[in-house]
Amino acid sequence: MRMNTVTSLLHITASALWFSSSFDWVCAETPILISARVGSSVILPCDWRNVSSQNPHVEWRTFVETVLERRGTELYQAEEYEGRVDVPEDKLLKGNCSLVLKNVKAEDEGVYESYLVVKRTKRALQSKRVFLQSVELSVDETPEEPPEEHMSEVFTVKDKARMICNQPLMIAVSLISCLLFHLFFCSHSPSHLQNSPKLNSNHF
Structure with a gap:
C-alpha cells in the first residue's frame, strides 16, 4: 500500500514538472x-x-x-x-x-x-x-450611443428633407394668397375709379 502511494506521488510530481517546463x-x-x-x-x-x-x-x-x-x-x-x-x-x-x-x-x-x-x-x-x-x-452592457457629430448630421438630413417636402405646399399657399388678394382688391376698388371717363388727349 505504501509502495502504491509513493508511486502515485512520483507520477504527480513528474506531471507537475513536465507541465511547468x-x-x-x-x-x-x-x-x-x-x-x-x-x-x-x-x-x-x-x-x-x-x-x-x-x-x-x-x-x-x-x-x-x-x-x-x-x-x-x-x-x-x-x-x-x-x-x-x-x-x-x-x-x-x-x-x-x-x-x-x-x-x-x-x-x-x-x-x-x-x-x-x-x-x-x-x-x-x-x-x-x-x-x-x-x-x-x-x-x-450599456448600449453604445452614437457620437454627437453623427446625431447632428441625422438632424440636418431630416431638416433638409422636411424643407424639401414643404416647398410645394408653400408655393401653393403663395399662389392662393395672391389670387385671393387680386379678387378682393378688384371687387372692392373705389367706384369713382371704375366710372371715371377716359382722358381725352385733345382736352389739353
Missing part, C-alpha cells in the same frame, strides 16, 4: 485592465519583442480555452469567437501581438493571457509557451 513565466505582472461596451471593438495589448523568435506563433487563451492562435498565414479561432478576433499578420511580424476583438459580447468578460509558442531548439519537436501578457476585460 512547458511554460516560461516571464513578465508575470498584474493584468492590464481594459473595459469595452457591448457591440464595440477593443484591443487587448501584447508585445513579444523581448523574446527571440524568427517565426512568431502567438496564442491567446482564457482560463478555459484557446481563443486564437496565429502563425504566419495560419489562423485558429475558437467557435464562439469566430470572425470576431484577430492578430494581424503584418503587426505580429513587427512584434505587436495585440488581440483585436470585435462586436464585444457580455460573455467575453474575463481574463485573457497571451503566449509565444517557441521551440526549445531548432531540432526539438516539443515547444514551450512563453507567457507575454495578461489582460482583464470588463464589459459594459
